[in-house]
Amino acid sequence: MSTVMKSRKASDIIVRHTEPEAVVIGVSAGGLKALSAILPTLPADYPLPIMIVIHLPPDRNSVVAKLFDDKCALTVREADDKEDILPGYVYFAPPDYHLLIESDRRLSLSSEEPVLFSRPSVDVLFETAADVYGEGLIGIILTGANPDGAAGLKQVVKEGGRALVQRPDQAYASAMPEAALAMSPQAESLTLEQIADELIKAVQV
Amino acid sequence: MPPKTEDIEIRLLLEAIFRKYHYDFRGYAMASIKRRLLQARDHFNCQTVSALQDMVLHDPGMMTAMLPYLTVQVSELFRDPLYFKAIREKVVPHLKTYPSLKVWIAGSSTGEEVYSFAILFREEGLFERTMFYATDINHDALKKAEAGVYSLERIKLFTENHRLSGGKGSLSDYYTAAYGAASFDKTLRKNVVFSDHSLATDAVFAETHMVSCRNVLIYFDRELQDRAITLFKGSLARKGFLGLGSKETLRFSSSADAFTDFAHDERIYQKRDVT
Numbered sequence: 001m002s003t004v005m006k007s008r009k010a011s012d013i014i015v016r017h018t019e020p021e022a023v024v025i026g027v028s029a030g031g032l033k034a035l036s037a038i039l040p041t042l043p044a045d046y047p048l049p050i051m052i053v054i055h056l057p058p059d060r061n062s063v064v065a066k067l068f069d070d071k072c073a074l075t076v077r078e079a080d081d082k083e084d085i086l087p088g089y090v091y092f093a094p095p096d097y098h099l100l101i102e103s104d105r106r107l108s109l110s111s112e113e114p115v116l117f118s119r120p121s122v123d124v125l126f127e128t129a130a131d132v133y134g135e136g137l138i139g140i141i142l143t144g145a146n147p148d149g150a151a152g153l154k155q156v157v158k159e160g161g162r163a164l165v166q167r168p169d170q171a172y173a174s175a176m177p178e179a180a181l182a183m184s185p186q187a188e189s190l191t192l193e194q195i196a197d198e199l200i201k202a203v204q205v
Numbered sequence: 206m207p208p209k210t211e212d213i214e215i216r217l218l219l220e221a222i223f224r225k226y227h228y229d230f231r232g233y234a235m236a237s238i239k240r241r242l243l244q245a246r247d248h249f250n251c252q253t254v255s256a257l258q259d260m261v262l263h264d265p266g267m268m269t270a271m272l273p274y275l276t277v278q279v280s281e282l283f284r285d286p287l288y289f290k291a292i293r294e295k296v297v298p299h300l301k302t303y304p305s306l307k308v309w310i311a312g313s314s315t316g317e318e319v320y321s322f323a324i325l326f327r328e329e330g331l332f333e334r335t336m337f338y339a340t341d342i343n344h345d346a347l348k349k350a351e352a353g354v355y356s357l358e359r360i361k362l363f364t365e366n367h368r369l370s371g372g373k374g375s376l377s378d379y380y381t382a383a384y385g386a387a388s389f390d391k392t393l394r395k396n397v398v399f400s401d402h403s404l405a406t407d408a409v410f411a412e413t414h415m416v417s418c419r420n421v422l423i424y425f426d427r428e429l430q431d432r433a434i435t436l437f438k439g440s441l442a443r444k445g446f447l448g449l450g451s452k453e454t455l456r457f458s459s460s461a462d463a464f465t466d467f468a469h470d471e472r473i474y475q476k477r478d479v480t
Contacts, residue, residue: 078452
């Protein structure tokens with residue numbers, strides 16, 4: 001070990017990132033209500049960016065971002081292609097596009113095929129975010145009636161990130177959190193209020 | 206953090222493809238192309254992306270097989286009907302003042318956008334005076350575009366899109382259905398030139414009055430997006446129109462100042478009179 005360390009320059013030493021850098025949320029049926037229990041509780045100076053996939057009918061004139069922008073202290077937007085990810089911003093995937101995270105901390109959109117009949121796909125967002133943020137990522141799966149997000153959350157865990165899942169017995173639709181917990185038994189199963197608290201605690205020094 | 210081995214392998218693969226086959230994917234946005242290349246790796250039963258690179262370098266047939274993984278070919282006729290409605294209602298009146306027109310469909314993929322424009326221009330009385338350039342890097346996609354045959358299952362969506370775009374008459378006037386497929390009227394492509402062209406490596410080839418390039422730039426990084434938009438700027442006549450995808454923007458391009466917002470929500474821009 002010591003010889004390995006000696007052969008490295010100081011700048012090459014790998015720093016373990018334990019500070020959270022970003023949050024991703026995946027949600028489907030019952031999602032507006034569930035998100036309403038979380039997003040408006042976060043303060044205006046919340047330091048992490050939050051990227052969200054919610055399954056909605058493919059209608060370009062989605063009003064979800066506007067709806068939450070009015071309700072939240074944070075700035076809430078529909079993601080534009082290649083925009084910089086800013087701390088304390090909430091980005092919704094636009095209907096009918098996948099939302100992906102680039103390694104230069106920018107957002108990308110894609111109109112590739114739906115994954116598990118979903119576009120946007122929770123898996124696509126989570127897998128690309130896990131790849132970029134690794135241990136610095138918090139992945140959250142909420143209510144939903146399909147298994148999208150389970151594979152993505154597993155990837156978040158594999159890359160060292162933290163996984164939070166809404167308690168299935170409390171979810172409007174339990175299939176999505178159940179599928180996520182089945183694939184990631186390490187995930188913390190919490191109420192919406194607890195998830196909101198954890199997001200605050202995660203950034204307290 | 207040091208780069209992941211997979212990311213190094215992907216950069217090397219894209220470099221190998223460029224050097225050997227002159228397809229340049231090096232400026233593509235990594236997140237999406239990485240997902241698709243890892244799918245290709247699994248599909249071709251390779252343990253690593255390096256093993257996939259070995260196959261691609263030593264078997265030219267593999268390049269053709271890889272192209273569907275490197276390019277995205279998902280489109281519809283009259284996709285985003287409001288885009289076509291805006292062209293019909295706002296752009297066409299300007300185009301009608303020209304005696305002859307050239308329209309460039311960049312990244313035409315399997316042709317859905319080309320037929321949408323041809324039908325719209327025919328309905329609006331512009332078809333006979335228009336030359337269309339349909340370009341893509343994928344030769345197989347261009348051949349499909351030229352054939353103009355689409356699965357009948359998709360026609361219901363196309364028909365609804367056409368109606369919402371303000372279509373005059375019925376979409377069924379433009380195709381014949383047989384054996385589960387809809388074959389589009391070949392007179393729709395009599396003024397269409399289908400051609401290989403790369404936004405990453407090729408230059409401007411004609412002066413045009415309108416460029417439509419939708420959901421192509423999202424697969425590029427900002428630098429390559431900028432190259433493409435600068436090509437469009439170079440191709441467009443003064444006061445020419447540029448249509449982008451519903452979530453694409455000129456905001457990050459060095460050529461943004463050469464354009465004005467023409468139909469903001471539909472992402473149609475107009476090149477300034479003086480640039």
